[in-house]
Amino acid sequence: MIAKTRIIPDGKKVLKKLPLVHYLEAPYLYYPMTNQRCPEGETCVVFGQFVKVGEVIGTRKGAFFEQPIHATVSGEVVGYEMKYDASGQKVNCMIVKNDYKYEVHESVKTRTDEEILNFTKADYVEIAKNAGLVGLGGSGFPTYIKLNTKAEINIVLANGVECEPKLISDYELMMNYPDELINGLIYAMRALNAKTGIIAVKKKYMELVERINFALNAYPEYDIQVVPVGNYYPQGWELEAIKSATGIVVPQGKLPADYGVVPFNVSTLQSLFHAVKYGLPVLERYFVISGDGAVNKSFKIRIGTPIHNLLEKAGGYVDTHIPKTLIMGGPMMGTNLPSDDIISTHTATSLIVQNTVYSDEDPCIHCASCVYSCPVQIQPVQIMNAVKAKDKDFLKTLSVNKCIECGLCSFVCPSKIHLTDYMRQGKRILRQGE
Structure with missing residues (x-):
């Protein structure tokens, strides 16, 4: 039987040993x-x-x-x-x-801790807006819009999973500046009136868990905990990270805020700290x-x-x-x-x-590896066929817009078909028809 692909080589061990050049x-x-x-x-x-x-x-x-x-x-x-x-x-x-x-x-002016303690939600929103803060995990979504939600928020999630291979930016941040991450998380909790903060990291990085937990000893008045989550891909996907770290299941297409949780990338929270404390973008x-x-x-x-x-x-x-x-x-x-x-x-x-290694695509052998491994349970090969036929109705039926473009379908394909690119093309075809 074909197994679902969850573990992929990440190549991070060597990269983390490289000396850092400022x-x-x-x-x-x-x-x-x-x-x-x-x-x-x-x-x-x-x-x-x-x-x-x-x-x-x-x-x-x-x-x-x-x-x-x-x-x-x-x-x-x-x-x-x-x-x-x-x-x-x-x-x-x-x-x-x-x-x-x-x-x-x-x-650019530094603010005192006493001044920050008196900030309202509107103050945090305005600071994030003026500093041009966006999601630094890759989304680029404006931070102030997330902070300005009208929903009742119980948990702020700091997503430090960084599950994609070759990426070490968030790891470096958490190891070198855990206090800045924690303070940024605290500011987000205050802005959203959330009682709980959770920092999600891969469980194989026990050095990170220990590093952040040690730093948290200086903040006993806040309900913040580090939650180790799975080492699989795409564990860092927003909805997957929320489910693993909090137990909350957010259906795809719904806003996490409507379920009482707001996720931020850890680098985004560090940028919030810099903006609030030092007035920096x-x-x-x-x-x-x-x-x-x-x-x-x-x-x-x-x-x-x-x-x-x-x-x-x-x-x-x-x-x-x-x-x-x-x-x-x-x-x-x-x-x-x-x-x-x-x-x-x-x-x-x-x-x-x-x-560059040149390789030709082979015909699909109908092994269903892409279907088994897809985290959003769509059918990549069927979508590919609909793209080739430019069948907009079938693309809608196949829910191509659910694709998160994680790349797993291309990664597992033994025929070397660039399925993820067909998913992107399918989305473009639907957008053109709007």
Whole structure:
């Protein structure tokens, strides 16, 4: 009988041993004026203007929200240029020439603990909105909207599972800054009037459990606990993490807030701490270069840093005679890129550089591996056939929109069919018909 695939190689053990390089030497920083959630944008600075760290330099505009753009270095605005972002799209970017002084803008001010204790929900919402905080686990969803829910919330979940292979950003954060995570969680609990906080991490990382539990000894007045969850993939999927860590089952398509729980990525909660305590937007993120096609290196970088600068700093490509496959993000859900002319954004934490291996798709052998392994119980091959036939009605019947694009169907397919890409195509066909 075909078994459900749950355990996949993650390649993290070696990456976690890499020395961390704090890279602040990028001569130019690039800030996208638009992104996937915000198709429009405008600037509020001009060529030649000097800007400082934390200063608002523009605004991205979405369907129902706006998102300020902040400078992460001090320096001169020198122009615009098209670059690839983490989604693989070419976007117009404002360029700031780094003066390497990192002068902080006057609007960035530290708040006292006494001042923060008196904050209302509206205060937390406004701070998160002004700081442009978004989901740093990859969703990019505005944090202030989550904090502004009208539902009664009992639990705030800090999702630190980070189940996708090759990603170590959240792990590094939890090991190095557990107190910042805990304080960010406390701020979210206060904003949502939640009594309980839960930090979910993989149970195989007992060093993380012990590290965070030790830090929690300084916060005995709060009901916060670390809950080890499964080591399988995709345990980090929002609904799966909620179920494993809290026992609450949230049906797909429903809001977790309606079931009394609000999940945040652990890096998002750290960014909430920085915004509330220090008045800072997201300035830096961990970023790792991995794969057999380049020298592997672990960095901490400013948002807006060109990734080709990091490749050069790491040592460049290896086996330069072999074509490279570039993947922004993880190998299961990441985006294939045509060039290394990429800039780092809030949700970018990894570049995988692989020596390209060419392989042809074979016909489907009807083994049902993809069906057994699908976490949302859809039928990938049937959806593939509907995509090829451009059958919108059948795609709706097959519930293609339930797909979370975890990549398992492609991973387990013995015929090497890129099933996840067919799932994405199916969603696009339905959107075009709306």
